[in-house]
Amino acid sequence: METSTDYDRSKELKTFDDTKAASKGSSMPSEDVPSAKLDEDYGDSFQVPVIDLKDVLDPAEHEDIIEKMRLASEKWGFFQVINHGIPQDVMNKVSGCVQSFHEQPGEVKMKFYSQALIEYSENVQSLGRILFGLLSEALGLNPSHFTDMGCMEGHSFVCHYYPACPEPDRTIEHAKHCDPDFITILLQYQTGLQVLHQDHWIDINPLEGALKVNIGDLLQLILNDKLRSSEHRVLDKCEGPRISVACFFTAHFQASNRLYGLIKELLSADNPPLYKLTLIKDYLNSFSIKDYNDSALAFLRLK
Template sequence: MEVAGYDRARVLKAFDDAKTGVKGLVDAGVEKIPQIFVTPPDIVAQTSDTNREDFSIPVIDLEGSEKDSIVEKIRHASETWGFFQVVNHGIPVSVLDEMVCGVRRFFEQDTEVKKQFYTRDVTRKIVYNSNFDLYSSPVANWRDTFFCFMAPNPPKPEELPDACRDIQIEYSKLILSLGFRLFGLLSEALGLERSHLMDMDCAKGLTFVCHYYPACPEPELTLGASKHTDDGFLTVLLQDQIGGLQVFLENQWINVRPVPGALVVNIGDLLQLISNDKFRSVEHRVVANREGPRVSVACFFSTSLAPSTKLYGPIKELISEDNPPKYRETTVQEYVSYSYFKGLDGTSPLLHFRV
């Protein structure tokens, strides 16, 4: 609860105008988090049941001996969890490590250099700020972020930050290749031709989002990321070994334990929509941590965000008399726009598109 006379708008503007983000607060030696980050205790306090052995996000070896077995494991994870981790995915550990280091370099470089990328203009090639929804969300999250679109029209190399330019280009190419592979496996898991999801342009667009979660002096009072679902088709996440990602299943928060060399994959809203609820887009969040800083790189697969009239609805091969369409058709732009403006309360925007 905000104290009497507290001018939230003024505090938000001062924080934003400083262009130093949450890291700037930590660098200044803050010992108590500002009121704009304080989250209702009933939201922060929910914890996972770490004693349940069956509550471990599946880890799938993409170089397993039986392809049919890999497809079946992906099908089960996508239907049950909405999340899974992949190992032997073809991206060298050295590349993963350097990508994490590159993100750290960006956020830990000289403040004046970093400030040149700070903006609220999402049409810019590179966008760095703290909390994309800073002025619309009821509470701010304890994190800073930079993002850009790496497909189908990536920035010119010279437009990317020096701190992570080379590794970002290399990693995005490898992630695109992995994404193509995953969409093939997901198509087969839906009982479709291997090229089906790719032919729908599900991997045409790639958004590259790098999060930096500074060590928090009062992690019990805030979150690194509030609960949400992802609005694209698929997300591939690289997280460091500190952890903090949780998914909401069976009415509780479950920790996604970091696995060395693994990548976390989760189903997005649009894939749940076109699969007619066969696959699940599940709420997830990131808890704040006294350890830190925590780093993650989320790669979101979608179509190109350029205006398009192409409609997406439940795939006709997945519809039957016993399983009628559960969603109306929508364009990706309509869905993302609605998600951006109407999903701020943490409720899945999918509900709006139900038939």
């Protein structure tokens, strides 16, 4: 079939990939993706909260940290943590290994990548326990409430590598979404991550040594919307490769048949149940079939 152009998309895609100018995550060139309009006029009033955990064991500071985490989780669904206890060299190592994994020949990829991820996994497991404890206290629950109900029984990693892109305005990476877990801990040094806050896309600027934390759908569900799982997205904005290591605390693989319901201690006449009892696998089905503009939680709300 004759066309009015000599453009060969297959050839261009191959050339794009061969030069490593295309992402090895979910970004790819597109003829019809519009340039993103960023919200950049809101100053310091629209900055994702940063929580310092340095004095979390100090009784004089503990309550203040809990309150900051509660407000951040209610209003934003996102916050960054600093002085979280994971050594900088451990974070640098796992980030560097993700990059090496994608840039080295296949036969040398796995050994160092696996070692670094195991070391980081052990550290992030400890941080997750601290965060779940603080969130429990912020809600007036026993510090071990979330761990006792299985929120930490499984965690999985998604490691992304996006090489530098010569035409970032013609790519789209992760579309807006909420995470299908209890909480996510994200290691990412570069720009590009945005959270939807008060109908505006807000940049979550990286801080040295900081980790990003966000509330997932499953935590919002069992808390009856007390904390929020916010939509977020990733844009291709950095000059060099963008590397991210996301840890999802979830029971998907261990307990797909487990029935999760609302935490009764949080319910009252003024806070009636919003969701029905839900199997993890039913939530996952909702997540997989949801419309682009809908939340998976919408399918599980009581009528």
